[in-house]
Amino acid sequence: MVVAGRAVGGVLAAIVGRERLREDDAARAGAAVDGVVPRFVVRPGSLEQVSGVVALAHDAGLAVVPRGSGSSLELGRPPVRVDVVLDLGDLDQVLEWSPDDLTVSVQAGVTAGALAGRLATRRQLLPVDPPGAATRTLGGLVATAASGPSRARYGTLRDLLLGVRFVQADGAVTWGGAKVVKSVSGYDVPKLMVGALGTLGLLVELTFRLHPMPESEATWLVRCRDAAGAQRFVDALLGSAIQPTRVELLNCAVLDACALPVGAAAVAVALGTVEAAVRAQGEALVGVARGTGAEAAPETRGFWEGYARAFETAGGARLRVATLVSAVGATLLEVERAVGDLAPGIEPRVGGCAAVGTLHVALAGIGPAPAQALVERLRGFVAPRGGSVVVEAGPRALREAVDPWGPVAPGPFALMRKLKDEFDPGRVLNPGRFVGGL
Missing domain, CATH: 3.30.43.10 (Uridine Diphospho-n-acetylenolpyruvylglucosamine Reductase, domain 2)
Incomplete structure (x- = not known):
């Protein structure tokens, strides 16, 4: 010492x-x-x-x-x-904003909501919208690899983060990446930092790629007969010429939480482009829905605020389930069946980006023991498809009984350990909390 x-x-x-x-x-x-x-x-x-x-x-x-x-x-x-x-909440300054280059550099403590308000004055946006994004810091969003419905069009933070300034485990300050889109050198470091939970370095400054705000937007709710019908609609939509900004599959409990008429399953679709194209794509979407036996009706933009709130949990657990795009419907159905078998009386709220195969499961009131059994069953279901189940939130007892990250193959884990050994050999930064106890 x-x-x-x-x-x-x-x-x-x-x-x-x-x-x-x-x-x-x-x-x-x-x-x-x-x-x-x-x-x-x-x-x-x-x-x-x-x-x-x-x-x-x-x-x-x-x-x-x-x-x-x-x-x-x-x-x-x-x-x-x-x-x-x-x-890091007091590191809350926007350092540099270049509207012409569509880039912005901020300190890690800036909240997504504060930045969104400023960018809106020039009709630009950083399309990162996980639940509660408005009050979450951008450094935290990057460290946890948070994402929301907009990833269907814009990708994840790995696609949006151009550069980082971070403090290494010994206190040295280092840059990784670049501030302008035209440069491609050094991009690997920003990608390493996304989702690393601060175990490789403490993020203090971030440079992002921005996008123009769409001229016009519309939201449609497509009601399907069941999860299989929702899968048919998603497959047809993604195979069409329609270019949605959001494609969210949701179950009956989420519909109920959004104060909407309950049905077996639905798909919420957002369109964003020039006004004429939004109208034309909306008409095409109605046709795609009818062709798969579903019904489409317009919704207000306020739908998305209620949808985000549906995944707030109190005294329960929240899971992130990754699967194949072609299996999101079957996975939603398996979640509901598994909860019914293992935790009777709990109504899971299930929804997520059908365009990439990621579902979020909110389980208010579930105990650690049934939650553990549920995680293990779902991992067994998605593993043959190359999927995963991550415990995003839950009581300590659950995250001690079951690895919140899930199993990792020896090869990838060896690489993770090597990176940790290089960046933080003394285990100073958030020790033990990442994959495999890194």
Whole structure:
């Protein structure tokens, strides 16, 4: 431990200022991660302060857990150690916005909602819309690889993130990627950071590719007779000339949560382009629906706000299920059957991007034991299709009983371990919470 005779708390206070360091019981308890209370809660106000705190942690052998809005602290394995919770909420500045280049650089603590409001003044957008996105920090969204309905058109954060500035495990500050779309050098580092949960470096600045806001938008709700009918519609839609911005498959419980008439299954489709094309594609969509035995009707844009709220859980669990696009209907049906078998009385809310084969499952009120059995059954169902099941949120007991990330093949895991050994050999950054306990 290299702290030159001074207490760690005193050194932290010298780095960030006493007002940015909390050591009192109330603050520490409020920053607990899975019940593990940190020794220190630090809210740095600059890149230099982040660097200084991490350098001290490296020298003193402390574990640092980064925090944005705190909305995803139940993602991953329970922590091995939590010495310092590093709250990045005050790094909330838009650093550079180039509307002509369609790029923006921000600090990691900027929320998606704050950035969206600013970009809207020039009719531009960063199409990242997972539940609760408005209040979630962009650094947190990148670290957790969060995505929402818009990925059907625009892809994920791996497609939108151009460059990162991050603090390494020893406190050194490093750039990865570029600020302009025309450069292709260094893009691998940003992609590594997406979904790494801050285990390879602490994100402090991010550069994104932007998109023009569509001139006109429309939402259609396609009601299907059953999950198989929904699959037929999705297959026909994706095989047509229609270019949707969102294609979300949803079950009856989600329809009910959105205060819509309940049916077996439905597909919500958003269209966004010039007004004439939106009208023409809407007419074509109605034809595709009829051709598969479904019925399409227009919905208001407010539908999407209610849809996002449907996946908020309280005292339960939330899963992310990845499968083949051609199997989303069958997977939705299996989720409902499995919950009925293992957790009678629980109504799962199931919905997700049918265009890429990702479903989200909200299970309010489910206990750890049936949730564990459900995860294991669903993993057995999707594994032959190359799928996966991730526990995005749930009680600690569940994430101790079942690996929240699921099994990883030896080859890919060896690569993950090698990266961790290179970026953070001392296991300073969020130790133990990522895949395989990395």
